[in-house]
Amino acid sequence: xxxxxxxxxxGCVRKNNEDNFLIDAKAGLYLLADGMxxxxxxxxASQLAVDTVADFVRAAPLRNESTLLSAFEEANRRVxxxxxxxxxxxxxxxxxxxxxDLGDQMVVxxxxxxxxxxxxxxxxxxxTEDQTWAHEVGRRLGLDDERLKTHPMRHVxxxxxxxxxPLRVHSYTVRPTPGVLLLLCSDGLHxxxxxxxxxxxxxxxxxxxxxxxxxxxxxxxxxxxxNITTVVVEIKRD
Numbered sequence: 001x002x003x004x005x006x007x008x009x010x011g012c013v014r015k016n017n018e019d020n021f022l023i024d025a026k027a028g029l030y031l032l033a034d035g036m037x038x039x040x041x042x043x044x045a046s047q048l049a050v051d052t053v054a055d056f057v058r059a060a061p062l063r064n065e066s067t068l069l070s071a072f073e074e075a076n077r078r079v080x081x082x083x084x085x086x087x088x089x090x091x092x093x094x095x096x097x098x099x100x101d102l103g104d105q106m107v108v109x110x111x112x113x114x115x116x117x118x119x120x121x122x123x124x125x126x127x128t129e130d131q132t133w134a135h136e137v138g139r140r141l142g143l144d145d146e147r148l149k150t151h152p153m154r155h156v157x158x159x160x161x162x163x164x165x166p167l168r169v170h171s172y173t174v175r176p177t178p179g180v181l182l183l184l185c186s187d188g189l190h191x192x193x194x195x196x197x198x199x200x201x202x203x204x205x206x207x208x209x210x211x212x213x214x215x216x217x218x219x220x221x222x223x224x225x226x227n228i229t230t231v232v233v234e235i236k237r238d
């Protein structure tokens with residue numbers, strides 16, 4: 001058994017919200033996308049990606065470790081196809097993270113720099129790895145965290161849904177125990193709130209809704225320069 005709650009906020013600077021999320025407890029599916037492209041393009045890309053993955057997983061005759069990966073690839077095809085038919089959507093794309101519950105284990109897939117964290121025994125640990133210049137190039141060049149924080153290329157994505165084909169997806173398998181929390185979030189949260197403060201919000205013995213509100217407000221207090229989205233999933237199996 002699992003319980004989940006999600007919340008999204010435009011933040012303190014941007015007028016529109018290009019983030020989207022989905023919670024489908026029946027399908028055991030949890031998704032979060034952070035769109036890009038300006039105007040309505042980012043919103044279109046993130047919504048299309050979330051809808052495509054959800055439809056694919058729900059229709060799958062058999063759900064296994066490759067189901068979510070295949071769903072991500074289908075989302076990439078559809079976003080690329082949609083952009084090719086409308087000049088106003090040219091260049092749109094989106095990050096995408098997803099968790100699929102298979103009963104004895106959970107499959108996690110990610111593209112871009114939205115993240116999935118595991119919160120267990122008071123400790124917050126990232127499951128996913130960012131597909132960004134800072135993580136995949138800067139670190140290989142020997143740049144330390146302090147230099148990467150201010151590097152002009154730090155936010156540049158090296159992969160996103162709707163940007164290139166073939167798609168490069170990171171996938172992981174986790175076996176969380178009862179009481180553990182999974183946090184899906186956009187960089188509007190993890191980009192401005194450090195892991196200690198995120199962990200503090202999840203430690204609070206409040207409802208999942210209250211935890212999401214805490215995290216959103218923490219990002220807003222830090223300036224809220226981007227859209228902020230959080231989905232908190234609690235493992236409650238017997």
